[in-house]
Amino acid sequence: MPENEVPEPREEQSAPGVPDPEASAPAATEAEAQSEEAVPQPEAPPSTPQPPARRAYGPKEKALIAVLMLAIVAGVYITVRNLRRQYLEAKAQTEAANDMTTPLAYDIAPAPEPVGSPDAKVKIVASMGHCIAPAMKEIAKMVSAWPDKVRAEFYTLESPEGQQVVQTHNASRACVIINDKLEFTIRKDGKEQRVRLEGPPGVEYQLADMVEALRATLQQVYGEVPNDFDERAAPLLSLKLKIEPTGKDGCGKQAGCEAPQKGGSGAK
Secondary structure, three states: OOOOOOOOOOOOOOOOOOHHHHHHHHHHHHHEEEEHHHHHOOOOOOOOOOOOOOOOOOOOHHHHHHHHHHHHHHHHHHHHHHHHHHHHHHHHHHHHHHHEEOOHHHHOOOOOEEEEEOOOOOEEEEEEEEOOOHHOOOOOOOHHHOOOOOOOOOOOEEOOHHHHHHHHHOOOOOOEEOOEOEEEEEEOOEEEEEEEOOOOOOOOHHHHHHHHHHHHHHHHOOOOOOHHHHHHHHHHOOOOOOOOOOOOOOOOOOEEEEEOOOOOOOOO
């Protein structure tokens, strides 16, 4: 062998029966790849849908929305205000009704007992419907203080005596007769006025008119009026009557002031 000649590398041969590691490597790699492919891979989570982007409102749209909101608020306010007003009105009417004397048909049965001496020179006779029943009860209390001066008799409108009073004085409804008179001239609001004590007080005439008619009669007959007249008349003048008009003249059958047909009967 020449000196400068490099010997060629010799191929190493594996011993018989020993497997070559490099030869078996590709087979192992292929098996590992198949095993990795067989392992199920986790699925990616579904993507969350994103909300659509809000639309920007222009100046005109904002103004319109503001107007609508104001209209809604105003409507609610008006509705609440109206409901409150209706409630207060209904409450006031209920309180007023409770505060008023409510004359009912059974209030006049029986009629008050006569008061005063039969020999008194002033005589009151009442044919009572329930529209004047409470007033007549106060009249009975009032004149009971002067039994020697005033006589008062009370009859229900349905009784024979009550019908006779109405017919005798050409009346057609409940009425109050003082010394055989139904009509009186009294001073009212600084001038003389004619009043007729027929029908419900507060509609046809006032309770004050009845008081003034009695005052004028006492003055005419006796030349004076009892010193306690105004004091005794105060409860009658403060009486509140609930009247329910049913006819054009404010007094009808339902109000208990219309005289029954001739020939009817009733209790005194």
